[in-house]
Amino acid sequence: MQQYAELSGMKWLSNRYAYPLVALVMLASIGLQVIWLGQLFRAQQVQVKRDLDQAVANAASQSDYLSVAQGHENSENFKNFFLSPDWLQIKQAFTRLRDRQFGGSFTSQIRPDSTIVTIGIHIANDKPRVGHRQIIRTYDEGETLQTITAADKRDLARMDSLVKVECLRAQLDLDTYHVIYDYDSGKPESPAIWKKAQQAAYRSQQYGYNLNFFLHTYQLVAQSINGVVLYRMRYYLGSSLLMLLLTGAAFFFLFRIMRSQRLYTQERLAFTSNMTHELKTPVSVIEAALDAITRYGLARDPVKLNNYIQISQSELQRLNLMIDKVLNLDQLDNGQVLLRRELYDVQQGLASVVSSMQLRQAQTSSVITYQPASEPCFVGGDPVHLINVFYNLIDNALKYGGKNARIIVSCKCSREDIHISFQDNGPGISGIYQERVFERFFRVPENPDVHTVKGSGLGLHYVKQIVEKHGGSVKLQSEAGKGSTFTIILPAYHEV
Numbered sequence: 237m238q239q240y241a242e243l244s245g246m247k248w249l250s251n252r253y254a255y256p257l258v259a260l261v262m263l264a265s266i267g268l269q270v271i272w273l274g275q276l277f278r279a280q281q282v283q284v285k286r287d288l289d290q291a292v293a294n295a296a297s298q299s300d301y302l303s304v305a306q307g308h309e310n311s312e313n314f315k316n317f318f319l320s321p322d323w324l325q326i327k328q329a330f331t332r333l334r335d336r337q338f339g340g341s342f343t344s345q346i347r348p349d350s351t352i353v354t355i356g357i358h359i360a361n362d363k364p365r366v367g368h369r370q371i372i373r374t375y376d377e378g379e380t381l382q383t384i385t386a387a388d389k390r391d392l393a394r395m396d397s398l399v400k401v402e403c404l405r406a407q408l409d410l411d412t413y414h415v416i417y418d419y420d421s422g423k424p425e426s427p428a429i430w431k432k433a434q435q436a437a438y439r440s441q442q443y444g445y446n447l448n449f450f451l452h453t454y455q456l457v458a459q460s461i462n463g464v465v466l467y468r469m470r471y472y473l474g475s476s477l478l479m480l481l482l483t484g485a486a487f488f489f490l491f492r493i494m495r496s497q498r499l500y501t502q503e504r505l506a507f508t509s510n511m512t513h514e515l516k517t518p519v520s521v522i523e524a525a526l527d528a529i530t531r532y533g534l535a536r537d538p539v540k541l542n543n544y545i546q547i548s549q550s551e552l553q554r555l556n557l558m559i560d561k562v563l564n565l566d567q568l569d570n571g572q573v574l575l576r577r578e579l580y581d582v583q584q585g586l587a588s589v590v591s592s593m594q595l596r597q598a599q600t601s602s603v604i605t606y607q608p609a610s611e612p613c614f615v616g617g618d619p620v621h622l623i624n625v626f627y628n629l630i631d632n633a634l635k636y637g638g639k640n641a642r643i644i645v646s647c648k649c650s651r652e653d654i655h656i657s658f659q660d661n662g663p664g665i666s667g668i669y670q671e672r673v674f675e676r677f678f679r680v681p682e683n684p685d686v687h688t689v690k691g692s693g694l695g696l697h698y699v700k701q702i703v704e705k706h707g708g709s710v711k712l713q714s715e716a717g718k719g720s721t722f723t724i725i726l727p728a729y730h731e732v
């Protein structure tokens with residue numbers, strides 16, 4: 237009883253608050269995860285852009301260095317200077333001057349003890365006339381526009397591949413392209429590509445990539461960076477998803493347990509009230525019989541006395557059966573039922589159960605017909621339990637079949653197995669209950685006889701457990717209003 241109290245104490249949780257509470261918890265945890273992941277996403281976006289900046293800057297300073305490295309290959313100082321962030325800053329400032337009518341030049345001169353680097357800034361003296369912009373550019377001796385353009389093309393290709401290498405090193409596996417700007421005018425070489433780049437997720441600063449001549453600047457563009465961002469977040473995304481799944485699964489199982497506990501409590505309570513009633517009836521019948529015997533001195537009337545004693549005996553038998561059922565239930569649930577298997581002809585058992593049931597039904601208009609197989613059907617089974625099984629199935633057919641029950645019991649055996657079927661013309665069992673009738677305590681709630689026909693809801697549970705313990709199975713074919721057929725399939729006995 238304490239268990240019931242505990243369970244009914246939990247009722248408030250399962251009924252009214254649990255579902256909204258869980259929905260709230262789930263929503264809150266989904267919401268928090270979404271917010272958190274959103275923040276992380278934005279932070280990672282910033283980080284990816286920073287990494288891209290770094291990659292282009294590295295590539296640009298390497299490209300710069302390579303453009304002047306010839307002749308200085310052995311000078312660590314020279315290399316360190318051109319690959320230093322400080323130089324990169326000076327260089328960027330120098331590059332940005334171009335829009336203001338400045339031109340730039342660069343020379344280096346190797347001396348035995350040092351290298352002189354000269355950065356030239358060329359400033360136009362007069363305001364240029366519109367449409368005649370003055371371009372100031374110095375070429376080293378012997379260089380023509382053609383040779384410079386060719387060299388610039390080569391250096392641009394080198395810059396581009398350096399950028400690719402740097403991106404790969406920083407694990408930035410992105411679809412990128414570049415926009416080339418005219419060094420002097422700052423106009424893009426290809427307006428179409430430039431236009432496309434305006435919608436891109438990432439555009440780098442513009443970098444010069446060559447120190448000998450200043451024709452173009454390079455800008456790296458990535459149309460979308462979300463792929464890399466999500467890839468970098470994969471562990472976070474995975475763990476969030478896992479968390480949600482685990483929480484969901486935990487709640488799901490919790491609900492299932494709560495639900496089955498509630499159903500179990502309800503069924504158990506129904507069983508107790510049913511059982512009390514069932515136990516009380518025979519006790520009060522016997523009480524009344526004994527009372528009559530003593531009160532009316534029936535010792536002198538042997539016919540009546542015998543009659544009352546018989547009634548009492550049959551009631552005691554019923555009581556015994558009922559107690560057995562409850563005991564069996566406990567043993568079945570604890571897995572303690574031990575089968576005493578022996579070579580057993582099921583037809584013998586069927587015949588005896590059918591004939592005793594026929595006797596019991598003699599006064600009513602129900603008819604039980606037995607259609608035996610022509611040869612004996614042997615199983616390796618426990619006769620006591622198998623007889624109980626047959627008894628339960630025929631008892632159900634009679635109980636639920638009403639006054640004019642027509643019951644056909646038949647047996648067929650093949651080499652592999654034995655089919656025993658119990659067919660009735662009763663109310664039938666509708667599809668939704670066909671699995672559940674085998675659960676313990678379950679009784680079909682729509683059955684019109686559910687209150688008049690007494691039962692504990694244990695019979696079929698017992699039948700199924702016992703048959704399965706014998707290695708067999710129980711099948712139910714039924715339709716509401718069209719009778720039911722229970723078929724037991726048991727493996728036939730084979731000598732090993």
Ligand SMILES: Nc1ncnc2c1ncn2[C@@H]1O[C@H](COP(=O)(O)OP(=O)(O)OP(=O)(O)O)[C@@H](O)[C@H]1O
Nearest residue numbers: 632633636662664673679680691692693694695696
């Ligand atoms: N032949 C049948 N025709 C119609 N309904 C049936 C038939 N057999 C069983 N049922 C339904 O299945 C339910 C479960 O049957 P089960 O034998 O397990 O319990 P019970 O007959 O109610 O009680 P018990 O057998 O323990 O006295 C019954 O309550 C009844 O609603």
Ligand SMILES: [Mg+2]
Nearest residue numbers: 632691695696
């Ligand atoms: Mg029954």
